Amino acid sequence: MSEPSKEVNRHTIAVLVDNEPGVLARVIGLFSGRGYNIESLTVAETDHVKGQSRITVVTSGTPMIIEQIKAQLGRLVPVHKVADLTLEGAHVERELALVKVVGKGEKRVESLRIADIFRARAVDSSNNSFVFEIVGAASKIDAFIELMQPLGLSEVSRTGAAAISRGNKPI
Amino acid sequence: MARKKMQGAEIVIEALKEQGVTEIFGYPGGAVLPLYDAIFKQNQIRHILVRQEGGAVHAAEGYARSTGKVGVVLVTSGPGATNAVTGLTDALMDSIPIVCLTGQVPTHLIGNDAFQECDTTGITRPCTKHNYLVKDVGDLANVVHEAFHVARSGRPGPVVIDLPKDVIMAMGAYQEAGKAPAEKYSPRVKGDQSAIAEAVRLLAGAKKPIIYAGGGVINSGPKASKLLQDLVKLSGAPCTLTLMGLGAYPASDKQFVGMLGMHGTYEANLAMHGCDVMICVGARFDDRITGRLDAFSPGSKKVHIDIDPSSINKNVPVDVPIVGDVGSVLADMIKKWKALKPKQDQAALKKWWGQIDQWRAKKCLAFQQKGDTIKPQHAIRRLFELTQGRETFITTEVGQHQMWAAQYYNFDKPNHWMTSGGLGTMGYGLPAAMGVQVAHPDALVVDIAGEASTLMNIQEMSTIVQYRLPVKIFILNNEYMGMVRQWQELLHGGRYSESYMESLPDFVKLAESFHAVGLRATKASQLDDVIKEMIEIDRPVIADIAIDKLENCFPMIPSGAAHNEMLLGPNDKAEKPISEQGMVLV
Ligand SMILES: Cc1cc2nc3c(=O)[nH]c(=O)nc-3n(C[C@H](O)[C@H](O)[C@H](O)COP(=O)(O)OP(=O)(O)OC[C@H]3O[C@@H](n4cnc5c(N)ncnc54)[C@H](O)[C@@H]3O)c2cc1C
Ligand SMILES: Cc1ncc(C[n+]2csc(CCOP(=O)(O)OP(=O)(O)O)c2C)c(N)n1
Numbered sequence: 001m002s003e004p005s006k007e008v009n010r011h012t013i014a015v016l017v018d019n020e021p022g023v024l025a026r027v028i029g030l031f032s033g034r035g036y037n038i039e040s041l042t043v044a045e046t047d048h049v050k051g052q053s054r055i056t057v058v059t060s061g062t063p064m065i066i067e068q069i070k071a072q073l074g075r076l077v078p079v080h081k082v083a084d085l086t087l088e089g090a091h092v093e094r095e096l097a098l099v100k101v102v103g104k105g106e107k108r109v110e111s112l113r114i115a116d117i118f119r120a121r122a123v124d125s126s127n128n129s130f131v132f133e134i135v136g137a138a139s140k141i142d143a144f145i146e147l148m149q150p151l152g153l154s155e156v157s158r159t160g161a162a163a164i165s166r167g168n169k170p171i
Numbered sequence: 172m173a174r175k176k177m178q179g180a181e182i183v184i185e186a187l188k189e190q191g192v193t194e195i196f197g198y199p200g201g202a203v204l205p206l207y208d209a210i211f212k213q214n215q216i217r218h219i220l221v222r223q224e225g226g227a228v229h230a231a232e233g234y235a236r237s238t239g240k241v242g243v244v245l246v247t248s249g250p251g252a253t254n255a256v257t258g259l260t261d262a263l264m265d266s267i268p269i270v271c272l273t274g275q276v277p278t279h280l281i282g283n284d285a286f287q288e289c290d291t292t293g294i295t296r297p298c299t300k301h302n303y304l305v306k307d308v309g310d311l312a313n314v315v316h317e318a319f320h321v322a323r324s325g326r327p328g329p330v331v332i333d334l335p336k337d338v339i340m341a342m343g344a345y346q347e348a349g350k351a352p353a354e355k356y357s358p359r360v361k362g363d364q365s366a367i368a369e370a371v372r373l374l375a376g377a378k379k380p381i382i383y384a385g386g387g388v389i390n391s392g393p394k395a396s397k398l399l400q401d402l403v404k405l406s407g408a409p410c411t412l413t414l415m416g417l418g419a420y421p422a423s424d425k426q427f428v429g430m431l432g433m434h435g436t437y438e439a440n441l442a443m444h445g446c447d448v449m450i451c452v453g454a455r456f457d458d459r460i461t462g463r464l465d466a467f468s469p470g471s472k473k474v475h476i477d478i479d480p481s482s483i484n485k486n487v488p489v490d491v492p493i494v495g496d497v498g499s500v501l502a503d504m505i506k507k508w509k510a511l512k513p514k515q516d517q518a519a520l521k522k523w524w525g526q527i528d529q530w531r532a533k534k535c536l537a538f539q540q541k542g543d544t545i546k547p548q549h550a551i552r553r554l555f556e557l558t559q560g561r562e563t564f565i566t567t568e569v570g571q572h573q574m575w576a577a578q579y580y581n582f583d584k585p586n587h588w589m590t591s592g593g594l595g596t597m598g599y600g601l602p603a604a605m606g607v608q609v610a611h612p613d614a615l616v617v618d619i620a621g622e623a624s625t626l627m628n629i630q631e632m633s634t635i636v637q638y639r640l641p642v643k644i645f646i647l648n649n650e651y652m653g654m655v656r657q658w659q660e661l662l663h664g665g666r667y668s669e670s671y672m673e674s675l676p677d678f679v680k681l682a683e684s685f686h687a688v689g690l691r692a693t694k695a696s697q698l699d700d701v702i703k704e705m706i707e708i709d710r711p712v713i714a715d716i717a718i719d720k721l722e723n724c725f726p727m728i729p730s731g732a733a734h735n736e737m738l739l740g741p742n743d744k745a746e747k748p749i750s751e752q753g754m755v756l757v
């Protein structure tokens with residue numbers, strides 16, 4: 001077998017699980033116990049009838065590590081499906097962030113102007129602050145936060161990525 | 172029709188019965204009193220009272236490994252559950268099917284730091300295949316049925332069911348296993364047919380093949396061992412086994428080249444290093460096997476058959492992965508081979524065997540028994556020879572004696588060798604032997620032990636005596652934690668820090684104090700008589716065999732070294748000093 005690639009790549013993985021107590025602890029424990037990296041992890045019930053939740057985890061590793069992560073996830077008893085959205089064709093990935101910016105005068109106007117460019121909405125405002133809601137790829141949110149830094153960035157809350165494959169097929 | 176209501180504890184016992192359980196290893200306590208009451212009121216399931224919960228899990232492991240059935244454990248909440256953790260981890264590492272019932276404080280007190288409360292599902296999550304906390308009596312029966320299914324299916328492993336006291340005291344309806352909702356856990360058994368065809372093509376075209384098989388063959392059942400033999404015979408390839416696989420292929424057969432790995436044979440390791448096609452059957456490329464990864468069998472095409480996809484490409488990337496059950500995949504391979512009737516390169520195979528015979532000629536396991544001092548290798552060899560013709564099961568503790576047992580006791584059948592391989596748990600062998608003897612009352616069951624390991628679960632002698640289990644504890648007594656001393660010689664300039672066993676008990680008197688029989692051999696001339704007497708006595712025996720104190724275990728691949736950098740004996744110094752990278756490895 002030829003040398004496996006040592007290149008580290010970012011992967012977005014969707015995991016369908018039974019919505020039962022402990023399932024999230026199992027998944028997180030697997031990542032920490034085996035030393036895998038978690039960039040973000042989101043979870044919520046997605047099928048109330050079947051009692052299933054969907055976990056979206058963004059991780060990174062060499063191809064061998066990514067394969068291990070998927071295999072390790074797959075062998076957890078409450079896990080029904082593991083899909084590597086990064087490998088399985090195109091997918092849409094979105095994250096929501098709430099960004100609090102505190103400031104007055106020029107800076108306040110500037111933050112509003114940039115928010116407009118990024119299609120971020122002000123969901124709260126006081127006479128010296130805004131809370132912006134921004135949705136997009138993680139890189140877009142990173143860029144937005146960076147631009148807000150000099151304008152009075154005070155607090156950020158991010159959801160982590162939710163993702164789904166493009167086209168008419170489910171995972 | 173309204174179902175008859177039963178108490179939760181009775182539902183649990185009923186479900187165990189339905190799952191075919193006839194023995195449970197356990198220890199009572201407040202949280203499980205209703206279960207003990209339910210046990211008291213029936214006589215289909217026998218409860219074996221151990222002396223420490225750790226012993227219960229190892230006993231259940233021995234029981235499971237020697238029968239192919241699921242081993243069952245019952246312990247109380249808090250300390251009962253935490254005492255079980257080592258055994259559960261051991262069972263997880265070695266893929267042993269166990270169902271462990273743990274008591275828990277009543278649901279309304281969970282999280283309250285109540286008396287004898289611990290977060291059992293939290294603590295055992297990483298050391299079980301799966302675990303459950305049952306909060307509703309209506310779920311009880313189904314959870315028990317599902318737990319057995321999970322424990323024994325796919326890659327077997329330990330499953331914990333945590334039972335709050337109010338749940339096992341509540342009244343509820345019983346659910347039969349058959350009527351339980353469709354089982355959600357169903358690992359793949361049948362291998363991919365095109366991959367299997369590719370594996371057959373590779374094996375048939377190989378000039379220097381090797382079949383490397385492991386514990387997965389034992390897990391798959393005796394039929395898989397038979398199929399493994401068929402494939403080895405059909406292909407004419409040499410076969411090597413891991414520590415966990417011993418017995419999956421008959422050691423007495425000439426195509427068997429011995430165990431491989433750190434303390435494996437010269438011929439097995441060099442054949443692994445030099446082969447052109449490797450068929451890995453139910454083994455997991457453990458670090459005891461591969462040595463230095465970048466130097467592991469560099470020129471071979473590798474096929475890996477394993478039921479657990481996470482075992483594949485974990486340490487060693489392979490060319491042909493086959494996810495499936497060993498038995499099913501081997502049957503398909505043999506069918507394909509027979510249909511294909513391949514023309515093998517007989518000249519190349521002959522040359523390969525010529526090479527293997529040259530390696531064999533090194534006689535890497537040779538030893539000399541001279542004088543009065545008993546060589547450990549000789550002790551095991553005599554034990555092997557004197558137990559031939561009997562149904563004999565061997566368990567071991569962990570250390571040098573374990574490796575000598577693997578090297579010098581030959582196994583021709585699966586399920587007769589029980590050892591703690593993955594976790595390497597000292598104190599495993601004595602309770603495991605107890606579990607084996609419970610399952611096989613008429614067989615000879617010997618725990619090949621070290622004196623240090625024996626003391627780790629010595630309390631189980633009391634259980635052994637109570638249930639009249641004629642278990643034999645065969646101690647290779649070197650008055651050292653021999654394996655630790657050996658590594659201190661190799662890595663730490665022979666500074667024997669804390670590896671000498673001070674103040675050992677008199678094992679003969681110790682046996683007698685438990686109402687068992689104590690025997691001792693201090694000279695080579697006494698060895699055979701002691702072994703024979705040990706076998707003949709129909710009672711538990713501790714045989715204290717004083718061996719050469721400074722003998723070391725060879726061959727050995729030092730940590731961080733490659734297969735072809737093996738040390739064959741005490742005069743063999745590693746060509747290169749052990750690297751820092753090697754030093755950090757265990
Ligand atoms: C002091 C000490 C020294 C040791 N030295 C050595 C040594 O020199 N050589 C050695 O070999 N070991 C040695 N070991 C043991 C070693 O640590 C490992 O436990 C052992 O090598 C693993 O064996 P295995 O690869 O057969 O895997 P196992 O742990 O038995 O795992 C079985 C594999 O088969 C798979 N499987 C299970 N069921 C099935 C099925 N039905 N179908 C298909 N696949 C299945 C599993 O998924 C798993 O991948 C030593 C241990 C100790 C404590
Ligand atoms: C529970 C546990 N603690 C520590 C170890 C580390 N260890 C491995 S072998 C060994 C010494 C075993 O001594 P003994 O039972 O006398 O066997 P010997 O090597 O002398 O044959 C030790 C301490 C272990 N494997 N298990």
Ligand SMILES: [Mg+2]
Nearest residue numbers: 621622651653
């Ligand atoms: Mg010792």
